[in-house]
Amino acid sequence: MFDNLSDKLDKALHILKGHGQITEINVAETLKEVRRALVDADVNYKIAKDFTARVKEKAIGENVLKSLKPGQLMVKLVKDELTELMGGDAAGINLSDSPSIILMSGLQGSGKTTFSGKLANYLKNKKTKKPLLVACDVYRPAAIDQLHVVGEQINVEVFSDRGNNDPVAIAKAGVAHAKANGNNVVIIDTAGRLAVDEAMMTEIENIHKAISPSETLFVVDSMTGQDAVNTAKAFNDVLNFDGVILTKLDGDTRGGAAISIKSVVNKPIKFIGTGEKMEAIDVFYPSRMADRILGMGDVVSLVERAQEQFDEEEARKLQKKIAKNQFGFDDFLKQIQQIKKMGNMKDLVGMIPGAGKMMKNMDIDDDAFKHIEAIIHSMTPAERAKPQIINASRKKRIGKGSGTSIQQVNQLLKQFDQMSKMMKMMQGGGGKRMMQMMGKMR
Incomplete structure (x- = not known):
């Protein structure tokens, strides 16, 4: 980034x-x-x-x-x-109405439909809301299908009317459906064009007038730089939107849009998209972004992401297993899944102060765990529970089943054994003993 x-x-x-x-x-x-x-x-x-x-x-x-x-x-x-x-303070989203209506606007290809799903997922999980996605893009081939796929992925209902070509009527029907079915947030995905044109602006303006949204958000592809800022100004002149969404910040973006869009349209950046996964959405904090631009990292956001994946009950179960020396590969696999949900690896590394600069020329593969996962999935349930039973013939079978070498299997087993011992040592007063040992090693 x-x-x-x-x-x-x-x-x-x-x-x-x-x-x-x-x-x-x-x-x-x-x-x-x-x-x-x-x-x-x-x-x-x-x-x-x-x-x-x-x-x-x-x-x-x-x-x-x-x-x-x-x-x-x-x-x-x-x-x-x-x-x-970039705005000073983080800007919140207005959810005071019931239902709160959020109108998504932007050009075609900006990531509007995908981000509508990300926002619905965010509001469902973070704000305990019951969102409804409404498909109002009646022009782009498969746009309605795309929104339905996104809805299924995050378990959020999608309202559409394939027999109706009037986006204003669909939007109004979607709001009525939400009121009748207890949805307290309505996210309306509208059509985009390849460039700003009069027909597009008239349509989005008519939808805006018909539904009186609580929030009107402009979605912009951050990789388009200054063009994104100019487009935002054109939309704002017509819609007077409430905030900006910057997508694709995980790509090869130069940063011009993020830095200058607030001063041009005088509207805050509210959210950013940092990857393809539905969880890859962050509230935009100008101070944290300034830290990252200047290579200072963003520890606060990193901790927040970790806390989102933290399950206290699971942590207690894990502690008991470690204490009884029962920590196995199934438990290890769960930890990997939690790390992966936090975001792509390059983005996570960039949040660690100094790490981004040190590793800037390194190719950080987002599938860094794929070989480890393949090896674990090639083990039997008994082998995952008790790795010590894995002998030479079992290693050969596991390597063949996972498409890896015996050396890679051996390396994982060795690393797992070392990690298990360290986790056992950190239990109870072991952490103190470990610190004493490390002190003597200096």
């Missing part, structure tokens, strides 16, 4: 490294590179220029943090301004 921009900002801010104080000369040199990095990321030139002018004004007149090194101070100033540029 924003790898190229992060690298360039890091190089720009390194100009101040070693300087004893901030001067107009070294600040100007640094901010020239910062401005260049922002423009390369497809941020509008005027926005980039105004941004660096504000940072310069604060840097020259800064007396509060004299104890910090100039480089550290400049990073803080850039981070604060980036946070402000």
Whole structure:
């Protein structure tokens, strides 16, 4: 996420490294590179220029943090301004009405239908809502089918009327269906076009007038950069929408849309899409995003994702198994599934401070666990429960069944044994003993 921009900002801010104080000369040199990095990321030139002018004004007149090194101070100033540029505080979603009607708008290919499903899944799980998805795209081939597939995937009802070609009528019928069936959130997926046109704008405006939505959200493909910002402005002029959704932030995005869209349309970014999975949706926190852009990671979001997958009852059962030395491969497989639900591996690594920079040239495979899962699935229930019974002939069978080598099977068994011993040691007072052992090893 924003790898190229992060690298360039890091190089720009390194100009101040070693300087004893901030001067107009070294600040100007640094901010020239910062401005260049922002423009390369497809941020509008005027926005980039105004941004660096504000940072310069604060840097020259800064007396509060004299104890910090100039480089550290400049990073803080850039981070604060980036946070402000992207909206300052996180913006909530209005769910005060019953049903709350959310109108999704955007161009074709922006990921609107998929994100409608992600938002429904998020509201169902996080806010304990009962959402209804309404299919109002009557033009794109298989658009209705796509929404039904998404609905089945997340176990959310989808309302559609294949015999009706009037999106306004379908939207109104969908809201009526929700009221009659106890759905307290209605998410209306509308049609997009390849470009902004009058027919599209008239249609979305008519739907908006007919249903009076609680929230109107504009979905934009973050990979389109400044074009996304221009499109958002055109939609906002007609709809006066409430917020922006940025999709495909896990792709090769330059970051221009995320950084500058708020200042152009004066509407907050509310959510971001960070992958293909239905769970790959995050509330947009400007401060956390600024941290990630500047290579500082995002530990808070990482912990939140981990907590979402944490099951206290399962954790208690696991502790008992570890204490009785009964931790097996089925338990290990459950832990892998929980990690995978947290998001793609590259995104998770990017949340760890410093790790993204260290591993930027490494190919982090999102299917990093596939060989491990294949090996475990090739074991019998008895072998998964008691790995110590796996002998040479069993290893050969497991390797053949999983499409891996005996060496890979041996490596997994060895790593599993080491991990089991460590987990056993961490039980009770073992954690203290382990820390003492590590202290002696220094």
